[in-house]
Amino acid sequence: MDFLLFVSLILACLCSSVSPDPQGDALIALKLSLNASGHQLSDWNENQVNPCTWSRVYCDSNYKVIQVSLAMMGFTGRLAPRIGTLKYLTTLSLQGNGITGDIPKELGNLTSLIRLDLENNRLTGEIPQSLGNLKKLQFLTLSQNNLSGSIPESLANLSSLNDIQLDSNNLSGRIPEQLLEVPKYNFSGNKLDCGVNYGQPCAFNNADQGSSHKPIGLIIGISVAFVAILVIVGLLLFWCKARHKGYKREVFVDVPGEVDRRIAFGQLKRFAWRELQIATDNFSEKNVLGQGGFGKVYKGVLADNTKVAVKRLTDYESPGGDAAFQREVEMISVAVHRNLLRLIGFCTTPTERLLVYPFMQNLSVAYRLRELKPGESVLDWPTRKQVALGTARGLEYLHAHCSPKIIHRDVKAANVLLDEDFEAVVGDFGLAKLVDIRKTNVTTQVRGTMGHIAPEYLSTGKSSERTDVFGYGIMLLEIVTGQRAIDFSRLEEEDDVLLLDHVKKLEREKRLDAIVDRNLKKNFNMQEVEMMIKVALLCTQATPEDRPPMSEVVRMLEGEGLAERWEEWQHVEVHRRQEYERLQRRFDWGEDSVYNQDAIELSGGR
Structure with a gap:
């Protein structure tokens, strides 16, 4: 009996040691169901344990898949229900393909999802009720498909929703009233009814609503501007008073001209200058982690107690301004690998460029070797x-x-x-x-x-x-x-x-x-x-x-x-050394000799 128990334990350990990664399995299932051709997603290798190195797959620091971006790749297959097992997924982008079939109800299991974009495909069937389980969902885009039926009432429970785009489908029936309160929406190109409380068709985006709403928006805008002016005046008075009395308290204000907004690509966050100013204690020298050719790095603590490293770039002037910088930051952000430092976000002002990374508690190899x-x-x-x-x-x-x-x-x-x-x-x-x-x-x-x-x-x-x-x-x-x-x-x-x-x-x-x-x-x-x-x-x-x-x-x-490789190099080095010694002897003997010393330098340029 003891022997059988021992054998069972050994077999269990062996099975667990070779068990496949469920994340990788889900992505391979998606690849197959989308009918990916031989040159598409060629680095998605089912024998590779960690999918975090695959193209168009992005992971967090714990190697959990958080983003899959497969936009405009020409897929013609269907969506695999198995994608619903990626419970840490925050972004799923499949727009601009020719994907057919239903939207799997299993997408409702992606409870971490923030952005779901299936625009401009050939999806049919009804919108699953299960999407109402996505409590963190902020962006839902199902435009330009062949979806039918009514809009599920469950979507009205998505309190985090900021943008819903369901235009250009075959949807019918009544729109849940709560969805008409979402900051940005588009239900045009369907057979939808706003209901008794709305005396107009639903073929509009809320940004283009009738004139009856404009005065309210204008009044709100003027009120907000007036309050903002009062706040700025108050801060200036407080600052002047503090200077007059010799107060040493720091007043943190945004750099003029900064726009505090969030950008669309990936999961990068655009930080406000004020956030990083406070996090680093106004970029105090006591928080400097290091300094190199690109600028100083400061240790910082965000409002949620997350420790970060803030790199303040120097010697930066871009002819393309903020847009050019964002394009380059996006290039860095898509390089996701367990041995590469993950970029959390960035901050730009008219005079500053800052990058925000996770704080590495064991610092650098150089520090551990010599400092x-x-x-x-x-x-x-x-x-x-x-x-x-x-x-x-x-x-x-x-x-x-x-x-x-x-x-x-x-x-x-x-x-x-x-x-x-x-x-x-x-x-x-x-x-x-x-x-x-x-x-x-x-x-x-x-x-x-x-x-x-x-x-x-x-x-x-x-x-x-x-x-x-x-x-x-x-x-x-x-x-x-x-x-x-x-x-x-x-x-x-x-x-x-x-x-x-x-x-x-x-x-x-x-x-x-x-x-x-x-x-x-x-x-x-x-x-x-x-x-x-x-x-x-x-x-x-x-x-x-x-x-x-x-x-x-x-x-x-x-x-x-x-x-x-070493044996091959040794032959070359021996020949170079002999040639160097031969030329040196000729030089010492006073013979006329002209040679390129750089060409025989064994250790490279100084």
Whole structure:
């Protein structure tokens, strides 16, 4: 009996360990039911455990699917009822396809849903009563379909509804009166009746209602404007009085010209300047988490006690203004991966550009390597390996799976953050493009940190994925050694200032034990150290074409293909070194010789 119980427990554990992800299963069912062609959603892989890396699927920090955006992709199939299992979903966008069949009643199980957009399809049947269960729903768009029947009374219970668009269908009957009180609606193009309390057809949007409503709106508008003027005058009087009496209390006001609104794309929030001003204690220096080429980062606490990191961009002037900035922010926001820092929202004013991220309690890899406070523990070797692989996966996603691809341009230990589980989270990606967007005719401004910048980027100003690979290689050396990319204190020992040259020298001398961070106190695997050093040196080759792409770097860190690539590189290095020594001897002997020193520089441009 005990044996049978033991076997049952083992089988249960095995089954649980290989059980599929219900989120991924639901999305694969949707893909199949929509009749997606071979080139559509090709990266939706049913064998991949986590769907958060799939295109058009967006997740929160806990890897829960919160958004599926499949607009205007030409689907002709039906909606899979299984989509109703995505209980964390907040946005479902399928507009502009040719989807047929009914709206599944299972959509009523998506109780976290905020936006449902099925506009411009070929849906038939009635609107399910179950949609009345979506208590958080704010935007419901079912326009331009072939829906019939009456509007369910259950929709009248959606107290959060701000926008309902049911126009251009075959709906009939009476509209629930509560829906005519929604701020924005459109029931035109149907056979609907407003009811006895409304003496006009329902073929209008509330923004175009009859003149009987206009005086009320005008009166309300004038009243609001008058109250606003009084408030502003009162604040000015209070401010003047406070200054006169020498009060030190801070008065938080919005920056003139700011429009506090919410934007439509994704789940990004547009913050008011005042929110972030209060959250960061007026951008107090005591809340500065770090400072780099793109500006300062401040720790902040929002009104709901959420801890955030607020990056205040500097050196930003966009010819397209707010709209151009929003387009670039949207580009960053769609890059969702477990090893990329998720963007929460942003704030713009006529003079400010700010980005809001989750606060990473373990700060950066650079901090954990070199800036620890007393009592804090250093990163152990297994964590360093995990950080190296996670960072590589994040960069691979930016290079290979984002459209358009995103080049980081400042890969270093200070820009790799650590979450509560010490998982690597790449930050600051896309910021170089955000800042440089003002350069309408010049795209070659160098952004980065000396010691991490690839030689071709430094000399030409032109970046590519391979410049990120170079920076990643330097970051690997930081992880192994714990040292900075440039350290002038090494001059005291007649050593190389550049970490890359320092490591190359020790590697040639077979002194790998002198490379590893002393804080590890020999608690590391020398074979794994050697592997990471080899990958780093392959990534930092002087010629960009010789560097492996990040996809290959990931495979090498996972133990595939490193030996062959390293042997090939060794042959090239030996030849270069022999050629350098031969030319040096000719130079020392006084023979006439002209050669390009940059072409044989082993460590890249300084």
